[in-house]
Amino acid sequence: xxxxxxxxxxxxxxxxxxxxxxxxxxxxxxxxxxxxxxxxxxxxxxxxxxxxxxxxxxxxxxxxxxxxxxxxxxxxxxxxxxxxxxxxxxxxxxxxxxxxxxxxxxxxxxxxxxxxxxxxxxxxxxxxx
RNA sequence: UCAGGGGGCCUGAGGCAGCCGCGUGCCACUCAUGCGAAAGCGUAAGGGCGCGAGGAAAGUCCGGGCUCCACGAAACAAGGGUGGCGGGUAACGCCCGCCGGUUGCCCGCAAGGGCGGCAAGGGAAAGUGCCACAGAGAGCAAACCGCCGAUGGCCCUUCGCUCGCGAAGGGGACAGGCAAGGGUGAAAGGGUGCGGUAAGAGCGCACCGGGGGGCCGGCAACGGCAACCGCAUGGCAAACCCCACCCGGAGCAAGGCCGAAUAGGGGCCGCGCGCCUCCCAGCAAUGAGAGGCAGGGGUGUUUCGCCCCGAGCGGCCCGGGUUGGCUGCUAGAGCCGCGGAGCAAUCCGCCGACCAGAUGAAUGGCUGCCACCGUGCGGCAGGUCCCCUCGGGGAUACCGUGCACGGAUACAGAACCCGGCUUAUGACGGCCCCCUGAUGAA
RNA sequence: GACCCCGUAGCUCAGCCGGAUAGAGCACCAGAUUCCUAAUCUGGGGGCCGCGCGUUCGAAUCGCGCCGGGGUCA
Numbered sequence: 001x002x003x004x005x006x007x008x009x010x011x012x013x014x015x016x017x018x019x020x021x022x023x024x025x026x027x028x029x030x031x032x033x034x035x036x037x038x039x040x041x042x043x044x045x046x047x048x049x050x051x052x053x054x055x056x057x058x059x060x061x062x063x064x065x066x067x068x069x070x071x072x073x074x075x076x077x078x079x080x081x082x083x084x085x086x087x088x089x090x091x092x093x094x095x096x097x098x099x100x101x102x103x104x105x106x107x108x109x110x111x112x113x114x115x116x117x118x119x120x121x122x123x124x125x126x127x128x129x
Numbered sequence: 130u131c132a133g134g135g136g137g138c139c140u141g142a143g144g145c146a147g148c149c150g151c152g153u154g155c156c157a158c159u160c161a162u163g164c165g166a167a168a169g170c171g172u173a174a175g176g177g178c179g180c181g182a183g184g185a186a187a188g189u190c191c192g193g194g195c196u197c198c199a200c201g202a203a204a205c206a207a208g209g210g211u212g213g214c215g216g217g218u219a220a221c222g223c224c225c226g227c228c229g230g231u232u233g234c235c236c237g238c239a240a241g242g243g244c245g246g247c248a249a250g251g252g253a254a255a256g257u258g259c260c261a262c263a264g265a266g267a268g269c270a271a272a273c274c275g276c277c278g279a280u281g282g283c284c285c286u287u288c289g290c291u292c293g294c295g296a297a298g299g300g301g302a303c304a305g306g307c308a309a310g311g312g313u314g315a316a317a318g319g320g321u322g323c324g325g326u327a328a329g330a331g332c333g334c335a336c337c338g339g340g341g342g343g344c345c346g347g348c349a350a351c352g353g354c355a356a357c358c359g360c361a362u363g364g365c366a367a368a369c370c371c372c373a374c375c376c377g378g379a380g381c382a383a384g385g386c387c388g389a390a391u392a393g394g395g396g397c398c399g400c401g402c403g404c405c406u407c408c409c410a411g412c413a414a415u416g417a418g419a420g421g422c423a424g425g426g427g428u429g430u431u432u433c434g435c436c437c438c439g440a441g442c443g444g445c446c447c448g449g450g451u452u453g454g455c456u457g458c459u460a461g462a463g464c465c466g467c468g469g470a471g472c473a474a475u476c477c478g479c480c481g482a483c484c485a486g487a488u489g490a491a492u493g494g495c496u497g498c499c500a501c502c503g504u505g506c507g508g509c510a511g512g513u514c515c516c517c518u519c520g521g522g523g524a525u526a527c528c529g530u531g532c533a534c535g536g537a538u539a540c541a542g543a544a545c546c547c548g549g550c551u552u553a554u555g556a557c558g559g560c561c562c563c564c565u566g567a568u569g570a571a
Numbered sequence: 572g573a574c575c576c577c578g579u580a581g582c583u584c585a586g587c588c589g590g591a592u593a594g595a596g597c598a599c600c601a602g603a604u605u606c607c608u609a610a611u612c613u614g615g616g617g618g619c620c621g622c623g624c625g626u627u628c629g630a631a632u633c634g635c636g637c638c639g640g641g642g643u644c645a
Binding site: 008058092 | 187488489490491492495542
């Protein structure tokens with residue numbers, strides 16, 4: 001059974017899971033204690049106006065619909081975060097990238113820094129000492 | 130009539146097919162499935178059928194519907210808004226028409242007229258306030274340069290003389306007169322011309338402008354006419370303000386129902402706690418129980434009937450908890466077509482169709498073909514031009530056509546629903562108006 | 572969905588109501604002081620006042636329409 005994430009708390013919890021970034025999206029995966037395969041999509045206002053955001057979410061849903069039943073991680077939450085190139089990027093290319101990202105997530109490997117990184121524009125680094 | 134340019138309005142951004150997929154409404158014939166011996170009764174996961182974003186869905190700038198709250202009606206006050214007149218409308222700050230203003234072009238000697246564009250256009254003789262700098266003077270007008278010096282002094286010359294003065298001429302510019310010209314300014318107390326004067330001035334006259342009253346026309350804004358008034362009082366109200374008119378407040382996160390969770394709390398207010406019989410306790414007041422009547426609620430088309438309650442119920446506020454589901458939720462001041470009224474906005478009548486209801490939020494993904502633009506190649510169905518033995522041959526810049534490649538495909542996503550405004554974008558089309566040129570007709 | 576506030580120098584803000592000079596602090600530049608720097612003192616530069624249209628003689632200020640940013644309400 002595939003269901004949709006609707007709670008803000010679930011999205012926040014996914015931030016502590018495995019993170020795999022590709023050029024069109026960022027994939028977060030996290031075990032959810034037997035809730036089945038669930039997915040959610042986050043597209044921020046920075047990406048564009050409502051038409052662009054809705055279009056990106058539709059394409060992501062189409063990608064997940066094709067990939068999750070066969071390649072999805074059982075009893076995990078999958079969260080896709082849209083990035084700037086995700087609207088124009090070729091659909092088949094993104095399908096391959098999603099398959100590879102799911103493969104890495106299945107092996108339990110994420111991006112090198114693992115969890116949350118301090119953002120580049122953060123002023124804390126220069127102020128430290 | 131054609132071509133080019135400018136402007137406005139309408140339409141509204143791809144189309145078709147195939148495979149997979151999404152939201153929603155309906156459907157039990159077939160398939161699937163539950164009960165049943167069967168007839169049959171269910172179940173919407175699959176399946177079938179239908180529908181599925183916009184002209185701005187946007188900004189949230191106005192006006193309504195709808196819901197709740199408040200309120201005796203209404204008026205006044207406060208606050209806010211609108212502002213030529215008439216019409217349209219459910220209503221509006223919107224739309225249409227007209228009026229006055231202003232501006233461009235054309236006609237005309239001029240006065241004036243025609244066509245088009247633009248604009249938030251009540252009141253400045255109700256009051257208050259402001260008008261910097263410059264300038265003499267900025268709101269009781271004033272007099273710097275300047276003009277004059279007629280009138281009254283003063284000075285000079287000549288003449289007369291009763292030696293006091295008088296007359297004529299001249300000069301300076303003291304008093305005084307003036308506001309035409311210069312200069313300052315955004316603005317200097319009507320404009321042009323002629324007369325007039327010492328110089329001037331509405332001082333007088335003509336025309337233009339202005340004013341209050343009258344007459345005529347118009348529903349009105351307003352316009353026209355003749356006479357009168359020499360003209361006395363600039364601008365700003367998108368400064369305060371005055372006048373006229375309009376507005377109760379909040380908003381679908383309104384409102385209603387259910388569930389979960391927490392508390393099983395506190396305060397205030399309103400309505401009610403009835404009657405009879407039997408039995409028990411008690412000396413009694415009274416209390417507990419059973420039945421009936423009255424009462425309340427539900428079901429229900431009404432009576433009847435059935436069920437429940439029968440001593441508490443309801444409302445508001447505080448405190449605490451929850452951020453789930455259903456409803457409101459889409460058929461409408463709506464849309465298509467035809468006819469009629471009206472200059473128009475718009476209205477009336479008839480006919481037809483049913484046209485989104487999502488909620489981490491439904492329209493997507495892939496493939497092919499056709500459409501738009503450009504480039505290249507092939508004379509290549511056809512046009513066009515040239516030659517010609519009239520069958521054809523050749524050339525193709527251009528109109529096309531076949532193939533290949535490349536490009537473009539806007540602004541933008543309903544969230545209770547309508548009417549507007551504003552802003553963004555406007556491909557291909559369609560209609561209308563204006564200007565210019567050519568041609569033809571009268 | 573409903574509503575509120577703010578855009579002025581590189582940064583933080585005055586000035587706006589009540590109209591006519593665009594200002595303050597920090598930062599920057601130059602000079603002085605010091606062996607050098609910091610601090611201090613003196614002087615200086617830097618603004619389409621978010622954008623457009625309008626009212627007015629005159630707009631940062633008044634009116635309207637946009638753009639951008641921030642915030643509140645179950």
